[in-house]
Amino acid sequence: MKKRTLLWLVLALVVLGGGAWMAQETNLFGGITLSPRAKQLAYLKEHEEDIKEFVKSQNAKIETVQIDWKQTQWDKIGNGTPQGGGEIIDIYGTFNNIENSGWHVMISVEDGKINLISMTLVNGLGIGGKKFE
Numbered sequence: 441m442k443k444r445t446l447l448w449l450v451l452a453l454v455v456l457g458g459g460a461w462m463a464q465e466t467n468l469f470g471g472i473t474l475s476p477r478a479k480q481l482a483y484l485k486e487h488e489e490d491i492k493e494f495v496k497s498q499n500a501k502i503e504t505v506q507i508d509w510k511q512t513q514w515d516k517i518g519n520g521t522p523q524g525g526g527e528i529i530d531i532y533g534t535f536n537n538i539e540n541s542g543w544h545v546m547i548s549v550e551d552g553k554i555n556l557i558s559m560t561l562v563n564g565l566g567i568g569g570k571k572f573e
Contacts, residue, residue: 499573514549
């Protein structure tokens, strides 16, 4: 009898837990709802070529640009006021297929929307911790 009760309890937890998870991941019409960050990442991936072209424009010696989407970070920036300076997305990668090369681009997010015009190279381009010229 105890095994049967335990089995029903586990089954109920799985059904309820799965239902709660599905409620968070789907909308009322059955479609998948992406989180704001997932939507922003999808938008950035749609504009991958724009990002690559921006990085290439920073130095004529850059022929190829690789983006490491796994390193993408969402941050809040401060400006000394209680409300802060806003939200940004940091994107990282390499160039010319050089393993220890690196770049970091910062893009501002305004009212939940990515502002690609604000794209800025942070800390320049580097190889092995040294400035790439």
